[in-house]
Amino acid sequence: MTATPNDLQWPTHAPVYGAIRLRQFEDGDIPMIEELATDPYVPTIGSLPANATTAEAQSYIDRQRCRLAEGAGFAFCVADRQTDVALGNAGLWVRELPHGRAGVGYSVAPSARGRGVAADALRALAGFAWTIDGLHRLEARIEPWNTASVRTAETAGFEREGLLRAHEEIGGRRVDLLMYSLLRPDNRSVTDN
């Protein structure tokens, strides 16, 4: 049976993979969000203002906590599995769940980069995603210059399908986006028969 966005529940056990766990955002994550907001690209792909103040970081966290109730999806904080220190964010966006699809997104705070945190987060996110009834396909849309994100998606098993031309406006420009997807492990298309 296919779930609808309104049926979804926050996981009872935090999804984990490698060195990270995915959990709810907490007020103590404000310093990580403030650091994320210093990245020139992150504010162009979400609702976090550039160089966010403490109040703006708090509002961002409050918005993430409402995403599931709004039917948008799961806005996870990526945290160190041992220390629980916040390292970044990872989202599973479910508006297209009635069609069997969901989108993914991720960012890592600059000081936590360079050790594969996003790939671990994406694998934890995918493991959780396959617990949702009726979800068959995860999609990641990535700008072609963004090698770190391309490597993250490929490490997590996503495959490149093609280029969506002038697909979206990011940072005031109409940009091309690579489409990467990951299929449910037991997925079979009619052509496999």
Ligand SMILES: CC(C)(COP(=O)(O)OP(=O)(O)OC[C@H]1O[C@@H](n2cnc3c(N)ncnc32)[C@H](O)[C@@H]1OP(=O)(O)O)[C@@H](O)C(=O)NCCC(=O)NCCS
């Ligand atoms: C994309 C992002 C989440 C990856 O963070 P991370 O987990 O720390 O990634 P890493 O630094 O460990 O790099 C992952 C891979 O990319 C490679 N890489 C990283 N930066 C690179 C660069 N500038 N040029 C080429 N390769 C790069 C690494 O060598 C590594 O390769 P490997 O898998 O072959 O070892 C992070 O760069 C980020 O938050 N960027 C801004 C937000 C963003 O772009 N989000 C994704 C939107 S689609």
